[in-house]
Amino acid sequence: MILTEDLVAYLNGLLQVERYKDYAPNGLQVEGKAEIRKIVTGVTASQALIEAAIDAEADAILVHHGYFWKSEPAGIVGFKQKRIKALLEHDINLIAYHLPLDGHDVYGNNAQLGKLWQLQDITPEMSGLVRLGELHEEIPMKRFIERVSESLQREVLHLPGGSVMVQKIAWCSGGAQSYIDQAIEWGADVYISGEVSEQTTHLAAECGIHYLAAGHHATERLGVKSLGEHINEKFGIECRFIDMPNPV
Structure with a gap:
């Protein structure tokens, strides 16, 4: 088990998020449980990945493509509302790293x-x-x-x-x-x-x-998968990579 705030602080430092001028916020995007025992990792925080994380009884989802992109409408409506509602109802943290996870010298x-x-x-x-x-x-x-x-x-x-x-x-x-x-x-x-x-x-x-x-x-599958493996090795937290196939 690790506190959410401690894991996010560690990952922010490891990936040096302050170095990047990004298109979306890096780190904790949607707050859930204060303690994390199980993490699901994936490329994109789609509805399908959220549902898979719910089925897996995960406390957090760690992805490369999260939410709140600068070019998207600000309203929490439609598919965005459904995704965030599912996270909040099941108290699941959403943690995302975009450019920092492309550029890291080891896990990127x-x-x-x-x-x-x-x-x-x-x-x-x-x-x-x-x-x-x-x-x-x-x-x-x-x-x-x-x-x-x-x-x-x-x-x-x-x-x-x-x-x-x-x-x-x-x-x-x-x-x-x-x-x-x-x-x-x-x-x-x-x-x-x-x-x-x-x-x-x-x-x-x-x-x-x-x-x-x-x-x-x-x-962009390998970075988040390797980061999850690192979290497992360092903190003993179960991290399960779930690949949602995408032809693009």
């Missing part, structure tokens, strides 16, 4: 992806969220696509633009396709993100870089 989505793809991190200092890494040796692009697809358990979209052999890889989880400019500046052979835009096809072809759209959800 990007750090976990680099580990998954066996990349040596060579990111220049003070580079923001985008990572740069190297494979142990040059391999055919086809083989690297297979590695990414198999590791994320989904077929990735490949926009060709580079050489047959690749070694230098840049990546950033989620909807970070616009950061392809940074990958091009670094001279990467491949840039990977979760989503894709119309202009990405032309940039890849014209700038000689392969682009892989690997899925917003798929590229």
Whole structure:
């Protein structure tokens, strides 16, 4: 068992939330029980995840995508009202970390992806969220696509633009396709993100870089899962990752 306020304070410090100018509040978003014995982790605080947490008798939900985004209407109505009502009725804490969970050097989505793809991190200092890494040796692009697809358990979209052999890889989880400019500046052979835009096809072809759209959800599962595992190891709190499949 751990006090909610103590867990949130620990996570805020671990993830260094003060470093980020984010689009939503990081930390405790909806207050529930004062004590936490069981946590459900997931990518997005959807109604389905809330219902799964209720069934699991969780005291808290820890996610990457929470609520109260700057661009959304302020009213607690419709689906938002149903979600928050369910949390309050069952006294469940909602804890969310967005950019801090993308950028953390150990538990972050990007750090976990680099580990998954066996990349040596060579990111220049003070580079923001985008990572740069190297494979142990040059391999055919086809083989690297297979590695990414198999590791994320989904077929990735490949926009060709580079050489047959690749070694230098840049990546950033989620909807970070616009950061392809940074990958091009670094001279990467491949840039990977979760989503894709119309202009990405032309940039890849014209700038000689392969682009892989690997899925917003798929590229952001690992961070919150690894953070939950860390909480379990450090505090002995049961943390159960529940994946709600999402094709996007």
